[in-house]
Amino acid sequence: MTQSRLLRILIILAGVMGADGVILAAASAHQGDAARLVPASSMLLFHAVAVLAVVALIERGVIHAGIGLSAAFGFVVAAALFAGDLTLRQFAGHSLFPFAAPTGGTLLIVSWLTLAVAAAWPRRE
Numbered sequence: 001m002t003q004s005r006l007l008r009i010l011i012i013l014a015g016v017m018g019a020d021g022v023i024l025a026a027a028s029a030h031q032g033d034a035a036r037l038v039p040a041s042s043m044l045l046f047h048a049v050a051v052l053a054v055v056a057l058i059e060r061g062v063i064h065a066g067i068g069l070s071a072a073f074g075f076v077v078a079a080a081l082f083a084g085d086l087t088l089r090q091f092a093g094h095s096l097f098p099f100a101a102p103t104g105g106t107l108l109i110v111s112w113l114t115l116a117v118a119a120a121w122p123r124r125e
Contacts, residue, residue, distance in 0.1 A: 006069055007055050013076045014051040021045035024087065036090040040083035047079040047108070054115060067118035074111030078104045 021044030028037035054072040057063045081104030085096040095101070 003058075003065060003069075007058060010051050010055050010069075010072050010076070014048040014055075017044045017048035017051070017076065017079060020083070021048060024083070034090060036086040040086040040090075043079045043104075043108070044083045047075040050115075051075050054118075057119075063115070063118040064121040067114060067121055071111045071114040071118055074107055074114060078107035078111055080104070081107065 021041045024037045024041035024044065028034040028041060031037070051072045054063070054068050054075070058065045058068045058072075081096070082101050083104075085100035085104065088094065088096050
C-alpha cells in the first residue's frame, strides 16, 4: 500500500475518532452518571488531532515516515481500546477485555515515544 493511501486512511480514521469523541462528549452531558464517557471522549478528540499532526509532519518531511506511520496507527488503535473499554463499561456494564483501558493507555505512551523517535531518526533523502 502506498504512503499516500496510508495517510488518507489515517485522515479518515482521525475524522471518525473526532466524530466519536464529540458524540461521547454529548452523551456525557445528557446522561446522569456518565463519568467514564468524559475521558473516553477526551482521548478520542486529543488523539484525532495528534493523528492529523503526524500526517502533516510526514507530508512536510519533518519526521521519518515509516516510524511516524507506526506512531499514528498506534494512536488510533490505542485510543480506540481506551475509549471503547470505558464506553462499553458505561453502557454494557462490562469491559472489552481485562486491562483493555490500561493497555490502550500504555500503547498511547509508546506511540508518543515512537513519534519522538520519528522526529529524531534521520530521514532518507
